[in-house]
Amino acid sequence: MTPLISRPSAWVPLLALLLLATVPFVAQATDQQFYVAFFARIIIYAIAACALNIALGYGGLVSFGHSLFLGLGGYAVGLASFYGVGNGWVHLALTLGVCGLVALVTGAISLRTTGIAFIMITLAFAQMGYFLFVSLKHYGGDDGMPIAQTSRFGPLDLSSATNVYVVAFVVLVLSIWWLARLRVAPFGMVIRGAKQNARRVNAAGIPVLRYQLLAYVMSGMLCGVAGLLLANLNAFASPSTLAWAVSGELIVIVVIGGLGTVFGPLMGALVFLGLEEILKGFTDHWMVIFGPLIVIVALLGKRGIIGLLQRFDSRGKLPAKITTTTTTTAAAVAATGVATGVAKGAL
Amino acid sequence: MNSTLVFAQLLNGLQYGVLLFLLAAGLTLVFGIMSFVNLAHGSLYMMGAYFAATAFQYTGSFGLAVLAAMLGSLLLGLALEFVAVARLYRRDHLDHVLATFGLVLFFNELVRIIWGAQPVFLQVPEFLGGAIDIGGFSYPAYRFAIIVVGLVVAIGSWLLINKTRVGMLIRAGAVNPAMVAALGVNIRLLNAMLFAVGAMLAGLAGAMAGPILSVQSGMGESVLITTLVVIVIGGIGSVTGAFYAALIVGIVDTMGRVFLPFLLRQVTERSFADAAGPALASMLVYLLMAVVLAWRPQGLFPANR
Numbered sequence: 323m324t325p326l327i328s329r330p331s332a333w334v335p336l337l338a339l340l341l342l343a344t345v346p347f348v349a350q351a352t353d354q355q356f357y358v359a360f361f362a363r364i365i366i367y368a369i370a371a372c373a374l375n376i377a378l379g380y381g382g383l384v385s386f387g388h389s390l391f392l393g394l395g396g397y398a399v400g401l402a403s404f405y406g407v408g409n410g411w412v413h414l415a416l417t418l419g420v421c422g423l424v425a426l427v428t429g430a431i432s433l434r435t436t437g438i439a440f441i442m443i444t445l446a447f448a449q450m451g452y453f454l455f456v457s458l459k460h461y462g463g464d465d466g467m468p469i470a471q472t473s474r475f476g477p478l479d480l481s482s483a484t485n486v487y488v489v490a491f492v493v494l495v496l497s498i499w500w501l502a503r504l505r506v507a508p509f510g511m512v513i514r515g516a517k518q519n520a521r522r523v524n525a526a527g528i529p530v531l532r533y534q535l536l537a538y539v540m541s542g543m544l545c546g547v548a549g550l551l552l553a554n555l556n557a558f559a560s561p562s563t564l565a566w567a568v569s570g571e572l573i574v575i576v577v578i579g580g581l582g583t584v585f586g587p588l589m590g591a592l593v594f595l596g597l598e599e600i601l602k603g604f605t606d607h608w609m610v611i612f613g614p615l616i617v618i619v620a621l622l623g624k625r626g627i628i629g630l631l632q633r634f635d636s637r638g639k640l641p642a643k644i645t646t647t648t649t650t651t652a653a654a655v656a657a658t659g660v661a662t663g664v665a666k667g668a669l
Numbered sequence: 670m671n672s673t674l675v676f677a678q679l680l681n682g683l684q685y686g687v688l689l690f691l692l693a694a695g696l697t698l699v700f701g702i703m704s705f706v707n708l709a710h711g712s713l714y715m716m717g718a719y720f721a722a723t724a725f726q727y728t729g730s731f732g733l734a735v736l737a738a739m740l741g742s743l744l745l746g747l748a749l750e751f752v753a754v755a756r757l758y759r760r761d762h763l764d765h766v767l768a769t770f771g772l773v774l775f776f777n778e779l780v781r782i783i784w785g786a787q788p789v790f791l792q793v794p795e796f797l798g799g800a801i802d803i804g805g806f807s808y809p810a811y812r813f814a815i816i817v818v819g820l821v822v823a824i825g826s827w828l829l830i831n832k833t834r835v836g837m838l839i840r841a842g843a844v845n846p847a848m849v850a851a852l853g854v855n856i857r858l859l860n861a862m863l864f865a866v867g868a869m870l871a872g873l874a875g876a877m878a879g880p881i882l883s884v885q886s887g888m889g890e891s892v893l894i895t896t897l898v899v900i901v902i903g904g905i906g907s908v909t910g911a912f913y914a915a916l917i918v919g920i921v922d923t924m925g926r927v928f929l930p931f932l933l934r935q936v937t938e939r940s941f942a943d944a945a946g947p948a949l950a951s952m953l954v955y956l957l958m959a960v961v962l963a964w965r966p967q968g969l970f971p972a973n974r
Contacts, residue, residue, distance in 0.1 A: 384763050431959055435966045438706055438762055442901045443962050449894055450955040457948035566894060570708075570770040577767055607782050613775030617753055620768035 331631035335585035338592060339498075342491060346484050355483065359555065362487040364595045365494050366551045371575040371587030372497045373544035378573065379582030380510055381537045382517030386441045386569050387428075387448030391421045391542040393564035395549020397455060400467045400559030408471030410480065417546040425542030429535050445566060452564040466560030473554055480554040490551045494588070497544060502584045513537045514582070574616055580628030589627040673806055678927050679920065684812045686919020687819025691874035692896040693903070693911040694826050695867020701906015701972055702843040703860055705754065706762050708769035710871055710896070711889025712776035713749075717742040717872025718879040718888065719784055722791040731794030738876035739869050746868020750861045758860065773890070780886045791879035815877050822870065823912050830908060839863060843906065843972075895922070898958045904968025913970055918954050925953040 326333050342361060349358045370392055377383040398416040407413075428447040432440055456464045472481040480486050504510045515523045516530045524530045553559045562568075571594070579590025597615075601608035625632075696710045717738040724730075724737035749772070757764055793811045800807040830836035842849045842856055850856040875889075882888065899918050903910030930946025937945075961969060 378763075384766065386766065431963045435962055438700060438704070438905060439901055439962065439966060441706060441762060441766065442897050443959065445894065446898060446901075446955045446958050450952045450959075453951035453955070454948050457951050458944065459947075460944055566890070567774075570766070570773075573763070574767060574770065577763065581763075607778050609774045609778035610782065613771045613773070613778065616771030616774065617768045620764045620771065621753065621756055623764075 328635065330634045331585075331628055334631055335588055335628075338588065339495065346487055358487050359483040360595075360599065362483055362490055362555050363552075364591050365487070365490040366548050366555065367572075367575060367595060368588045368591035369490065369494050369497055369551070370545050370548035370572055371579065371591055372494070372501055373541045373548060374572050375501065375576050375582065375587050376504070376544070377538050377541040378576055379586065380505065380517070381513040381534055381541075383433075383534060383538060384441050384573075385432075385444045385538070385541070386566070386573065387444035387446070388541070388545050388572050389564045389566065389568035390428075390448040390451045391425065391545035392549040392552065392568060392572075393451055393455065393559075393561065394421050394424060395546035395551075396553035396559040396563050397461075398546070399473060399550055399553040400469050401461065403469045403471040404461065404467065406471065408474050410473030410475035410478075413473045413550060414547070417550045418543050421542045421546030421549075422539055425539040426535070429538035429542070433531055433534055433538070445569065448564060448566060448569055452561055452566070455561040455564060462559075464561055466558055466562070469553060469557045469559060472557060473550065480551075481557075483555060486551060486555045490555075493547060493551065498584060498588065505582075505584060509533065509536075574619075578619055578626055580626030583626070583628040586626055586628045593627060674927075676806060677808065678924055680808055680812070680816070682920030682923035683916065684815050684819075684919070685923055686916040687816050687823075688874055688878055689892070689896055689899050689919055690819055690912050690915035691822060691870050691877070692892065693899045693915050694822065694908055695870040696896055697900045697903070697906055697908060697911045698839070698863055699867050700900060702839060702863065703758050704762075705758060706765040706769065707754070707867075708766065708893065709749065709772040709776065710867070711893025712773050713742050713746060713868045713871040713889075714875040714878075714892060715780065715884075715886070715889035716745055716776065717875030718791065718882075718884040719780060719789065719875075720872065721876035721879050722789045722884050723784075725791055731797075734791070735873065735876045738872040742872025742875070743865050743869040745872075746865040747861060749868070750864040754864060755857070755861065776889075777886045786886065788883035788885035791876075791884055793880040811880060815881075818873070818877060822873070826908055835859075895954060898954050900968075902958055902961050902969055904971035907968070907970050907972035910968055910970030910972065914968075918957070921957060922954050925950040929953070 326336075342365065345361045346358055349355055370388065373391070374385065374388045377385050377388075395417045398420055399413045402408075402413050402416060428444070432443045432447070435443055455461070461467050472479060474480070475489075478485060478489070480489060505514070512523060512528055512530070512533045516534060520530045549563065552563065575590035575594045576587055577590070578593055579588065580586030598608065598612065601611055605611075692710065692714055696707060699705050699707050699710075720741035721734040721738035725734035728734070753768055753772070757768055797811040797814050799810050801810045801813050828836075830839060838849060838854055838859060842854070842859055846856050878892075895918065899914045900911055902918065903912070903914030926947075929950040930942060933942035933946045933949070936942075
């Protein structure tokens with residue numbers, strides 16, 4: 323293990339996390355509350371991107387419909403609040419339950435297909451959700467619904483941006499820690515192996531489909547939590563959260579940050595939303611610059627920011643070489659090492 | 670509910686379906702043959718509509734407007750292919766999604782810069798302004814013209830793909846591009862032409878849709894996603910499938926929106942029906958797609974390979 327200081331791919335994101343931890347204090351000291359809401363948004367998008375990274379980065383499942391779960395999380399708060407329920411635990415249980423169930427059903431159908439069809443069918447499910455909430459005039463329709471009762475977790479009420487910020491930050495740190503563990507756990511090895519070569523993993527006696535479905539469900543549930551936080555931050559649930567462009571943005575965030583890496587989603591969200599804010603300062607037509615930037619990122623390939631940082635990691639070892647070998651052997655490792663884990667009843 | 674209304678809506682559905690086919694034909698070839706996910710296809714449709722609106726404004730001729738839309742989007746398609754798309758064929762779908770998503774953002778904003786945020790209007794040409802009488806029942810001539818144009822394109826593309834040498838090469842290139850290239854065919858050029866023709870059809874669809882929809886930024890997105898539904902239902906890469914699926918989707922969507930709330934009111938309480946009817950109607954084609962894919966993941970009419 324090389325010391326941390328010689329691995330920018332690890333300490334840069336950790337430093338970013340550390341700086342994010344100070345944001346509420348700095349904002350308070352300088353009386354710039356706007357930044358709390360702004361960085362809270364970044365953190366929430368980072369959580370959603372972490373969620374997508376499980377399916378997309380680890381599992382290679384190109385879901386173009388994760389805005390569905392973001393929106394469902396938001397409406398879990400919105401609808402509960404509409405009927406006078408302000409208990410945060412109820413909101414959370416609703417979010418996890420609904421997102422888990424929807425992910426289970428849609429995932430089971432989507433996973434019957436691969437490639438383009440998988441992208442399309444996940445998109446279709448998100449569109450269904452979008453049109454569902456747009457046409458429910460009783461709950462605001464396409465105007466969305468204001469949330470009167472934000473989530474209350476005992477004494478902690480997510481009514482202020484600072485409170486949302488703190489909770490979101492904790493959720494983000496936990497998600498990153500969990501994703502780091504998951505990546506090298508037998509489960510992570512199986513879905514990463516299946517991304518490389520599903521047939522090989524299957525041949526080792528591991529039911530790939532079940533693992534992929536579970537990954538999709540976990541991904542959807544975590545994304546729902548991000549939606550819950552977002553709705554609390556805005557005190558608003560809107561069908562625009564379910565728009566297909568949001569799914570696209572989440573994919574862009576994951577890819578910019580570094581597909582399948584632990585810190586990628588965080589770095590991606592920071593750069594994506596940060597750049598958006600900066601470009602907005604220059605021109606109203608910032609998308610004219612932003613769009614081609616995304617095209618260039620796609621053309622350059624997808625090592626992302628983390629990949630870029632890995633190039634600066636300590637010389638001597640060849641980081642690029644090492645990462646490729648670890649990923650190519652993921653299928654083999656999953657096939658051999660994990661088979662025993664499965665036999666012991668890991669799943 | 671009388672038979673005239675049903676017939677009128679059936680024709681509306683047919684007209685919508687045909688419009689969807691104009692988009693789906695190009696997209697499914699790019700999809701099926703080059704295996705390229707082109708989210709920017711809707712942007713080409715939008716650009717076509719703007720080209721047509723602008724040309725109409727300057728010349729006053731609808732024929733020239735359609736020509737401008739087709740030529741403009743053809744050239745734009747070629748340019749896109751050359752700058753970005755050609756470099757992405759060999760990459761995986763994620764890169765396609767990413768790059769073309771960026772293009773969508775770019776074109777939506779570009780249109781706002783050039784033509785402004787307000788919708789631009791494209792008039793129905795005078796010679797198609799009237800109505801056509803079909804057995805004592807009148808239907809707008811312009812919508813009828815859309816149906817005719819769509820059917821002509823459908824027959825034309827069927828002939829092109831199944832009866833010509835170019836079509837044969839396209840089909841062969843879909844199965845084994847390396848082998849076709851080895852036989853001395855410039856597969857690179859073939860792909861570019863195919864992409865450009867798809868773009869041209871999208872432009873044509875945009876120009877035809879212009880007078881009945883509002884020409885504005887983002888107009889390509891909803892129709893793009895419906896087109897993707899059409900392609901997946903029909904079977905990726907199959908033009909015949911795209912044709913049937915476009916008609917099915919067009920008719921199901923149109924009829925659903927008109928009659929579903931009405932039907933629901935017959936069987937459930939009025940308040941529930943009024944809330945659920947429109948919601949269910951707008952989800953109908955996506956439900957259809959989910960059912961089709963769950964039943965036949967290859968689509969209803971998969972391409973023969």
